[in-house]
Amino acid sequence: MADTVKTNLDPQLDRRGFLKGCTIAAAALGLSDAMIPKLVEAAATAERPRVIWLHFQECTGCTESLLRSSHPDIGRLILDIISLDYHETVMAAAGHQAEQNLHDTVDNHPFILVVEGAIPTKDNGIYCKIAGKTAMDILAEVAPKASAIIAIGTCATFGGVQAAAPNPTGAVGVMDLVSDKPIINIPGCPPNPISFLGTILHYLTFKRLPALDSLNRPLFAYGRRIHDHCERRAHFDEGRFVEQYGDEFHKLGYCLYKVGCKGPETFSNCPVVRFNDVDVWPVSVGHGCIGCTEPNFWDTMTPFYERLPMVKIPATGIVKKADKVGKTILAATAAGIGIHAAVGIGKSLIKGKKKDEEA
Amino acid sequence: MAQRITIDPITRIEGHLRVDVEVDGGLITKAWSSGQMYRGLENILKGRDPRDAWLFVQRICGVCTTVHALASVRAVENALGLQIPLNAQLVRNMVQAIHCLQDHIVHFYTLSALDWVDVVSALDADPVATAKLADSLSDWPGNSPKRFAAVKDKVKTLVASGQLGPFTNAYWGHSAMKLPPEANLMAVSHYLEALDYQRKATQALGIIGGKNPHVQNLSVGGVTTNLNPENETAVTMERLYWVKQLIEEVRDFVKMVYMTDVVAVGALYAEWIPYGAGVTNYLAAPDMFLDAAATKADLPGGTVMNGDLSTIKNINVHADPYFKENVEESIARAWYDGDWSKHPWESTTDPKYTDFEDEGRYTWLKAPRFQGKPMQVGPLAQMVVGYAQGHALTVKSVDDFLGRISAVAGVKVGPEILHGTIGRHAARAVRAGMMADLALKHWDLLVNNIATGDYEIFNPPVFPKGEQRGVGVHEAPRGLLSHWIVIQDGKIKNYQCVVPSTWNAGPRDAEGQLGPYEASLMGNPVADVERPLEVLRTVHSFDPCIACAVHMLDPEGKEVVKVKAM
Numbered sequence: 001m002a003d004t005v006k007t008n009l010d011p012q013l014d015r016r017g018f019l020k021g022c023t024i025a026a027a028a029l030g031l032s033d034a035m036i037p038k039l040v041e042a043a044a045t046a047e048r049p050r051v052i053w054l055h056f057q058e059c060t061g062c063t064e065s066l067l068r069s070s071h072p073d074i075g076r077l078i079l080d081i082i083s084l085d086y087h088e089t090v091m092a093a094a095g096h097q098a099e100q101n102l103h104d105t106v107d108n109h110p111f112i113l114v115v116e117g118a119i120p121t122k123d124n125g126i127y128c129k130i131a132g133k134t135a136m137d138i139l140a141e142v143a144p145k146a147s148a149i150i151a152i153g154t155c156a157t158f159g160g161v162q163a164a165a166p167n168p169t170g171a172v173g174v175m176d177l178v179s180d181k182p183i184i185n186i187p188g189c190p191p192n193p194i195s196f197l198g199t200i201l202h203y204l205t206f207k208r209l210p211a212l213d214s215l216n217r218p219l220f221a222y223g224r225r226i227h228d229h230c231e232r233r234a235h236f237d238e239g240r241f242v243e244q245y246g247d248e249f250h251k252l253g254y255c256l257y258k259v260g261c262k263g264p265e266t267f268s269n270c271p272v273v274r275f276n277d278v279d280v281w282p283v284s285v286g287h288g289c290i291g292c293t294e295p296n297f298w299d300t301m302t303p304f305y306e307r308l309p310m311v312k313i314p315a316t317g318i319v320k321k322a323d324k325v326g327k328t329i330l331a332a333t334a335a336g337i338g339i340h341a342a343v344g345i346g347k348s349l350i351k352g353k354k355k356d357e358e359a
Numbered sequence: 360m361a362q363r364i365t366i367d368p369i370t371r372i373e374g375h376l377r378v379d380v381e382v383d384g385g386l387i388t389k390a391w392s393s394g395q396m397y398r399g400l401e402n403i404l405k406g407r408d409p410r411d412a413w414l415f416v417q418r419i420c421g422v423c424t425t426v427h428a429l430a431s432v433r434a435v436e437n438a439l440g441l442q443i444p445l446n447a448q449l450v451r452n453m454v455q456a457i458h459c460l461q462d463h464i465v466h467f468y469t470l471s472a473l474d475w476v477d478v479v480s481a482l483d484a485d486p487v488a489t490a491k492l493a494d495s496l497s498d499w500p501g502n503s504p505k506r507f508a509a510v511k512d513k514v515k516t517l518v519a520s521g522q523l524g525p526f527t528n529a530y531w532g533h534s535a536m537k538l539p540p541e542a543n544l545m546a547v548s549h550y551l552e553a554l555d556y557q558r559k560a561t562q563a564l565g566i567i568g569g570k571n572p573h574v575q576n577l578s579v580g581g582v583t584t585n586l587n588p589e590n591e592t593a594v595t596m597e598r599l600y601w602v603k604q605l606i607e608e609v610r611d612f613v614k615m616v617y618m619t620d621v622v623a624v625g626a627l628y629a630e631w632i633p634y635g636a637g638v639t640n641y642l643a644a645p646d647m648f649l650d651a652a653a654t655k656a657d658l659p660g661g662t663v664m665n666g667d668l669s670t671i672k673n674i675n676v677h678a679d680p681y682f683k684e685n686v687e688e689s690i691a692r693a694w695y696d697g698d699w700s701k702h703p704w705e706s707t708t709d710p711k712y713t714d715f716e717d718e719g720r721y722t723w724l725k726a727p728r729f730q731g732k733p734m735q736v737g738p739l740a741q742m743v744v745g746y747a748q749g750h751a752l753t754v755k756s757v758d759d760f761l762g763r764i765s766a767v768a769g770v771k772v773g774p775e776i777l778h779g780t781i782g783r784h785a786a787r788a789v790r791a792g793m794m795a796d797l798a799l800k801h802w803d804l805l806v807n808n809i810a811t812g813d814y815e816i817f818n819p820p821v822f823p824k825g826e827q828r829g830v831g832v833h834e835a836p837r838g839l840l841s842h843w844i845v846i847q848d849g850k851i852k853n854y855q856c857v858v859p860s861t862w863n864a865g866p867r868d869a870e871g872q873l874g875p876y877e878a879s880l881m882g883n884p885v886a887d888v889e890r891p892l893e894v895l896r897t898v899h900s901f902d903p904c905i906a907c908a909v910h911m912l913d914p915e916g917k918e919v920v921k922v923k924a925m
Contacts (some may be wrong), residue, residue, distance in 0.1 A: 012571040057398050060373045061421020064572040067465065067554070068561045075554050079513065080411040088370045091565065095366035095897055101527050120398075126712055128374055156445050160416040161400065163571040190421060190572055223888030232592075245583050246444075246817030253589055253592025276565030278601070285569035285576040285594065286583035290414060298415070303408040305578075316472030 031213060048080075049204060050111040052102065052142065053087040056135040057128050057162050058117025058169055061190040062153040063089050069193035070277050082200070085111065088130075099131050106145050106333040112203075112273035113146035117140070118155040118162055122170030139177060141228035148182040148203070154195055154292060157185040157215075175216065182209060183215040189292035194273045196222035215295065217267070226289050227270040232256065239313060244284075250286055257313070261288025263349050268293040361388060367395070369898060371470040371685050371738055373422040374905025376864065378876070379715075384648065387894070389875070390880035392864050393715060394724040394905050400753075404854040407421065409435045409846050410579045410820065412754040414855065416842065417573055420855070422465075422542035422904055424572035425458040425564075426835035427842070434842040435820065437677070438829025441632065444815040445651040447581035449805040453567055453602070454574060455833075456798035460609050461560035462836040463738075463791040464617055466902045467784065468553035474896045475624050476546040479531040492541045496623060497818045498765070498840055499553055499615040510548040510648050532891040535884075538627055545623075549616050556612040563605035565803045566598050579818035586809055596806075603802050607669060609797035618760065622790040625781050626767040635780030635897040637879030638733045639666035641740035642840075644682070644861070645675055646834035647797055649804070657797055658834055659745035659753060667776055671747035677832040686841065686857060688725040691869035695720075696867050700728060703843040703855045704828060726874055727857050735875045736838025736862045737901060739777060739786035748773055752793055760789045780879070783900040822849035832840070835859055837902050860904045876901060 056064075065088040067074055078084040084091075085105040086098070093101055105111050117135075120127035125134035133141075143149060151174040154160045162171040175183050184194050199218055202210045210218040227233065237240070241258050242250040257264065263271075266289050269291035270281045282289060301308075360383070366379035375396040381389040391921060400419055404412055413431035429451060436443060443451075486507035493502035504701055517523060530536065538546070538613055561571045569572025576584045585593040625632070645660035653676065660674035660682075674682045689700040696711040715721045726733070726894055734740075745753025758775060764785070767772045831842040838859035845853040865874040873881070885893050 046520075048520070048524075050522075056376070057396060059570045060416050061418070061424060064424060065423045067469075068558055068571065070558065073554065073558070075551050078524055079517060083524045085524060085527065086520075087525060088368055089373065090469060091370050091525040092478070094368065094370040095891070097528045097890070098368060102459070123712075127398070128375060130395065161403070161415060162398040164415070167789045168402050189418065192570075244817070244819055245578055246581065246815060250583075251585060251587040251590060251593070251814060253590055268708075275570035276421040276562050278562045278565045280565050280569050282569040282575035284592065285567070286585040286592075287479065287569060287575045287578070290575070292890065298403075300409050304411045304414060305408070306449050346569070 005262075012267060018256040050083045050085050050105050050109050051087075051114060052085055052105055052111050052146070053116065054131075054138060054142065055088050055112040056115065056117035056119050056139075056156070057160075057169070058153065058155050058173055060089055060116070062116045062156075062196075063087070065190040066196065069197055072197065077197070081204070085283045092162065096131075102142075106142055110147050111145075111199075113142060113149045114337070115149060115151050115156040116153055118159045118171035118173060119163070120169035120193075121177075122169050123166075136177070139174070143174075143178045144179060146181060146273045148184065149178065149208070150184045150196070150199060151175065152186045153191055154187045154189045154297070156293040157187040160189070161298055162215055164294070183210060183216055184212065184218065186221070187215075187217060187293045187295075188268065189297075190350060191293070192221075192270065192273060192275060195269065213267075218295070221268045221273075222293060224267065224269070226266045226270055228270040230263055230283060232283060235315070245286065253286075256283060256288040257311065258307050259288055260303070261305060262291035262294075262297070262301045262304075263289040264308055264311045266291040266294055266297075281289060364885070364891050364892060366890050367598050367896060369779075369903065371473070371895075371899060372903040372905065373420060374903070375904045376898075376903055377715075378637070378880075379717075380880055380885070380894055380896060382888055385884055385886065386875045387883045387885060390877040390897075391715075391717065391721055392724075392866060392874055392876040393722040394864065396905065397723040399857065401854045403729050404851050405681060409438075409844065409851050411843070411849045412851060413577055413579070414687065414854065416854075417543065419858075420904055421572045422462065423835055423837060425454050425568075425574055426833055426840055428574065428577055429455060429906070430831040430833040430835075430840050430842040430856070431844075432577050432579050433677070433829065433833065434829045434831030434844040435831070435846070437831055438827040438846050439816060439820055439822070441580060442651055442819055443581045443818060445808055446586055446813060446814075446816050447807065448648055448651055449507065449801055449808065450567060450582045450584050450586075450816070451577070452801040453798060453805065454564065454576075455647065456794045456801060457560055457564045457602075457606065459794045459836045460606075460613060460791055460798065461557045461564070462699075463555045463787050463794075464553050464560070464609075464613065466787065466836075467617060467621065468550045469557075470902070471784065471899045472546055472550050473526075473529065474899055475536075475628065476513060476550070477528075477531050477533075477536040477543050478526055478549070479518065480536065480538070480540050481511060481544035481547045482518065484511060484540035486511055486544070489544045489699055490539040493545050497615045497619040499619070501548070501616070507544055507548055508676065510551065511544055513551075513708070514547060528892055533890055534886050537890050538624075542627060543690040544624060546620060549620055552612070552616065556609055559605045560609045562610070566605075567594065570681045578817065579820045584816065586814045586816060588809060588814075591920050597692070599802070599806060604800065606696075606798045606802065610792075610799070610814075613791045613795050618763070618788045618792055621784050622760070622763045622767055625764050625785055628781060629768055629770075631896070632776050632779060632781050634883050635783070635879045635900060636666070636778040637877070637881070638735045638769070638875040639778055640664050640729070640732050640734045641743045642729055642736050642739040642839055643674075643744040644677070644832045644834040644839045646832075647801065657752070658741065659748050659750040659799070660834070661744040661748060663740075663743050663747050664732070668747035671744065673748060675829065682828060682832070687729075687731070687860075688727045689868035690725050692720050692866040693722050695725075695727050700731075700869065703841070703857055704853070706855070716830055722752065722866045724861055724865045725869045726868045727862045728868060730871075733865075733868070733872050733874055733878070734862055736859045737783065737787075738790040738836070738838070739783045740838055742777065742786040742789060742880065743774075752796075756793050760785060760792075780900040783845070787902070798883050804813060813886075820845065824848050826852070837904055838862065858904075862902055863901045864905065876903075890918075
């Protein structure tokens with residue numbers, strides 16, 4: 001168990017530590033086939049595949065997101081498709097009855113583990129306790145027995161909002177602690193339920209994981225930049241920008257880049273699949289993307305209302321770094337670009353950046 | 360001899376909550392409420408751009424997904440003296456009202472119903488008799504024998520599969536479960552239907568807010584929802600009518616199903632009406648403002664002390680010093696060093712984790728107090744305050760509802776039955792009905808204002824040098840929420856939230872006064888200490904939301920600033 005869960009991980013994760021974590025997790029995925037037969041076995045029986053859903057440092061927004069899903073809807077999902085054996089927000093049992101349910105599944109059945117929320121590692125993890133045990137201890141107990149792990153939301157994937165500087169509780173994501181399990185990351189704050197359900201249904205149907213990028217995100221949901229499919233892209237290309245919310249250009253639906261949209265550096269399917277079955281996403285109500293599917297976006301994408309530096313604007317040439325954007329953002333943005341370059345995405349962005357650096 | 364029960368985790372809530380009680384002679388004689396998680400969001404905000412704060416604090420809670428966002432933009436605007444356009448006020452009101460509908464529906468069905476409804480007993484129900492029962496209560500078209508037969512089949516299949524999933528190992532067959540099989544089947548059917556109707560509310564919210572949970576159409580200075588009816592990228596009249604239609608569908612569910620089910624549970628569990636009153640000091644904030652300057656509200660604010668309606672004092676605007684100057688938080692029994700009580704703008708705290716000590720410190724939550732008194736917040740507080748004021752909409756809504764309970768129970772009941780566990784559910788249902796009506800009223804106000812040619816949605820914030828202090832107040836689904844900000848030279852210097860679940864779930868204070876959860880549990884019956892269903896009933900009636908209840912540490916681990924919960 002000590003090999004599986006690095007409970008002594010340094011809580012002061014830096015960028016390098018994060019990238020190292022990605023590498024470890026990617027290596028783990030290479031071994032993931034070994035875990036699949038267990039799942040196949042479960043699926044071959046009449047049993048509905050069992051899911052254990054753990055909540056740690058979180059806001060329940062990811063669960064709430066799933067409540068909004070329509071295909072399958074939540075009722076169909078938990079009554080017909082999976083067996084949701086442990087989920088604090090919806091389960092009827094409480095206290096030791098709830099714990100008994102958890103242990104019964106963990107000890108006796110194959111299961112998929114879903115983790116919502118970050119894991120605090122500082123001060124031996126005392127900042128999140130359930131049934132007297134720390135989140136670290138619970139993860140150490142449950143993760144090694146899981147067939148696969150889905151980290152839902154930016155907290156469980158990358159540490160999320162509580163990991164924003166100065167990360168008071170040493171919050172980290174699952175892949176920073178667990179190293180020899182297939183881990184699928186579904187970031188977003190919260191993620192679109194379509195991305196989570198798409199992953200689960202893909203797994204249950206094809207008995208294999210969907211193709212992932214180097215951050216373990218499914219390519220079907222995180223393979224393209226927001227910018228690539230944005231309906232306001234033509235305005236960007238023609239140099240037509242909103243200068244301030246509510247101005248004449250905002251009323252005409254121009255590009256939101258100058259009021260802080262992070263779409264040019266954010267990988268997500270938002271403009272394609274949209275939200276809530278009502279054909280909306282933040283840009284459609286006049287607000288820029290905040291980059292919520294990207295690692296450490298609370299630090300790398302803020303201030304949210306300042307433009308991204310180093311983005312090439314066709315009509316006006318390359319924009320130098322915006323006045324109020326600091327060094328942290330530049331460094332982190334560069335690291336983010338590096339990650340995408342590794343899977344062959346975002347090359348034009350890198351070119352733009354290099355040009356700027358050379359300039 | 361007293362027996363000790365620890366329930367950890369309390370499920371079907373937001374967040375990580377532990378409740379301990381001592382039971383003597385079948386009744387609870389001692390109670391402790393303990394928040395078990397903390398994240399440090401307020402400290403993370405220090406030094407950041409005040410315009411970004413709402414996006415951070417929105418992540419305090421995904422259940423109360425709009426409320427911290429709304430309180431935060433108000434806090435910054437209050438600090439800057441910045442008034443938002445009327446359209447922005449009305450769009451925010453729509454966000455508040457629609458989210459409230461979804462939240463209350465989810466609370467009653469997904470989070471609470473299984474405390475009162477025995478799913479397994481529904482297998483013994485006759486679908487035809489169930490339809491007859493349902494028809495006697497409501498004209499809801501979904502209450503057909505075929506529907507109930509289908510739901511019964513669904514439960515049967517689930518039980519036969521041996522995989523009960525989230526219904527495993529719960530309180531089925533508990534002696535405190537009193538509903539006849541037909542009432543249980545009706546409730547299970549509505550439990551499933553509620554999932555569809557709460558989704559409709561979130562769709563209405565999505566159209567206005569861009570997505571949900573965590574809407575993304577706010578900004579310090581107004582909203583970003585483009586209202587230009589002449590542009591295809593805006594929320595045009597087609598979109599606004601879609602919102603209206605969804606609200607109407609949800610309103611019908613609230614009035615014909617949700618409120619009816621609460622009437623039925625209240626009448627069939629009449630023996631529970633005396634339990635769970637606890638702290639009967641009530642605090643509510645005015646909200647749903649009708650003007651850009653936020654001087655006239657559709658929801659009433661004020662205080663009532665000791666359950667005595669004659670003690671009513673109004674809070675009509677957020678700047679009212681009666682509210683601003685009387686809030687303090689005590690850390691005497693929380694995991695912080697010291698034993699003082701301080702105003703939110705002034706307090707600092709050193710962490711001092713001790714593990715759970717019955718007579719010492721036992722929670723990450725502070726204990727908010729108003730003029731030194733514990734206060735209950737939430738829909739019940741707002742109903743009591745509005746009723747005491749003679750607030751027309753509140754009085755009518757409460758009286759109508761009490762009339763429905765009286766008719767089913769066969770006994771005339773008055774507002775005094777609202778102080779307690781059942782009363783909190785009743786007040787929440789009444790509030791849901793009011794919010795449905797208000798959502799439609801404010802939809803009309805918004806459309807009428809757009810019709811005048813006013814498409815303004817945003818007044819830009821300007822951050823002067825020096826220090827500004829602001830407070831953002833909001834009446835959230837779980838009650839009065841306040842965010843307190845200090846801005847220095849355009850950056851956040853201090854940020855603290857005093858959250859509804861902190862008011863309600865907070866611990867004892869230096870004087871030993873119990874928090875509302877704790878006080879409400881005193882004297883509750885517990886039939887079976889191994890299966891303490893009755894504790895869940897009373898705790899769930901507050902709609903706990905503990906993620907918000909988190910104090911935090913500074914980078915050196917020295918200073919803890921504040922606590923929130925909702």
